[in-house]
Amino acid sequence: MKILLTGATGLIGSALAYRLMQEGHDIIGLARHRSRSLRLKGWAIVDIASMREPADWLPYLAGIDAVVNCAGVLQDSPQECAEGVHSTGVATLFAACEQSGIRRVIHLSAIGVDRERPSTFSSTKYAGDRQLMTRDLEWVILRPSVVLGRSAFGASALIRSLASLPVVPLMPDTQPLQVVQLSDVLATISFFLKADAPSRLELELAGPDRLQMGDVVAQYRNWYGWGAAHKIIVPRPLSHVLYRLGDLVGALGWRPPMRTNAALEIARGAIGDPAPWMSVTGIRPQSLQEALAAEPAAIQDKWFARLYLLKAVIFPVLVAFWIGTGLISLTSGYASGVQLMRSTGAGALSGAAVIAGALADMAIGVGIAWRPLTRYGLYAALPLSSFYAVAATVLRPDLWTEPLGPLFKIIPILVLHLVALAILDER
Incomplete structure (x- = not known):
């Protein structure tokens, strides 16, 4: 079959693309950005x-035999619109499938949205489900729980990273999860792409065990080969602050798993x-324990778990470093900067040089903070x-031998930027 796969760069979509290609299907991937590692026959950047x-x-549906919709966003941001992705946009997709004669549509929703909708995420997901159910199509709506697999992104990445901590902070007011394995989700989608598969169904994809978040983290920690960790519940006021910080980071174009909708x-x-x-x-469906036992943790799994949380520290530190040095140069450090420049023979240009350097520093800090420009920053x-x-x-070689080593400090700064570049990609 020739299949249009939306959300092709996501956790489920990218893994599904590989599986379906191995089964002999031609996959046209659709996403807002093309994946550099996912080698599909065609891409639609939409x-x-x-x-x-x-x-x-209609131009993207020509020759298509089936559509699988894996697109989703956790929360609105300058680059993402939950209502547009989950409801309005897919509603027009389903209507276009009906017009063009494409019968089979498999739609990934989220577990429980037909029962309770506390956030924009779940309410828009359910709105998209209802749009599909009104269409004269061979539709299947799959509502997975939290999906875990060898790949990790968002909530699954956060769970792994929490398992790397000797003291595990857990958010208050969390309810049980029946985590489901990515491999089981992929097998289900593959099943419903068969010509004789049933349709017009809504199915919940949930694992066999009800686990608290702390239990899920503990199983991953055991998978890594680390001992039991002490667990603490984050005070509710602090949790509200952390979720709001996540919203702020999301407004800058990043996609942190801890945001208000997640709470x-x-x-x-x-x-x-x-x-x-x-x-x-x-x-x-496999239990989490069975899935982890089937594939032992490798060293790169442990690296990822530790680096994921460090990433949340490295980038704010770099932003604060560049913007902070610029602000200091323009305020309390201006006179010292001018004096230093004059000592190099800059003369009347000393003040302008200090200001230019400060503005350049601040521009880099802003660039690193704004996700679309982070790599360039x-x-x-x-x-x-x-x-x-x-x-x-050239101008002040004595700065290499100053007691505080001002020039030597540039070396670890350069290295930290290289580390940031190495861990920048989210998936």
Whole structure:
């Protein structure tokens, strides 16, 4: 079959693309950005939220036999619109499928949205479900719980990183989870792409065990080969602050798993009844313990777990460093900066040089903070830091032997930027 796969760069979508290609299907991937590692036969670079009319979809549906919709966003941001992706955009996609004669549509929703909708995420997901159910299509709506697999992104990445801590902080008001394995989700989608598969079904994809978040983290910690960790519940006021910080970071274009919508969703839990799913497909969902036991943790798994939380420290530190040095140079440190420049023979240009350097530093800090420009900000920091080191070596070589080693400090700064570049990609 020739399949249009939306959300092709996501946790489920990217893994599904590989599986379906191995089964002999031709996959056209659709996402807001093309994956550099996912080698598909074709790509459609589209923001689903911008697809306001069925006619917008028709060029992408030519020759397509089936559509699998894996697109989703946790929360609104300058780059993402939950209502557009989950409801309005897919509604026009479903209408276009009906118009163009594409019968089979498999739609990934979220567990429990038909029962309770505490956030924009769940309410828009359910709105998209209802749009599909009104169409004369062979539709299947799959509502997975929290999906875990060898790959990790968002909540699954956060769970792994929490397992790396000797003291595990847990958010208050979290409800049980029936985590489901990525491999079981992929097998289910593959099942429903068969010509004789049933349709017009809503199924919950939930694992066999109800686990608290602390239990999930403990199983991953055991998988890593580390001993039991002490658990603490984060005070509720502090948890509110952390979620709001996540919202702020999201407004800058990043996609942190800890945001207000996440708080609302984990407060309702992610549990369901897997019996209908098992009955229809014959799939017996793996428990988390079985899945982890089947594939031992490798050293790169441990690296990822530790680096994921460090990433949340490294980038704010770099932003604060660059913006902070710029502000200091323009305020309390201005006179000292001018004096230092004059000692190099800059003369009347000393003040302008200090101001130019401060503005360059602040521009890099802003660039690193704003996710669409982060890579460019990091790259710009490397030559600017090198320029400072070379210029100071030529004009004031004595700064290498100053007691506080001001020029020696540039070396670890450069290395930290290289580390940031190495761990920048989210998936």
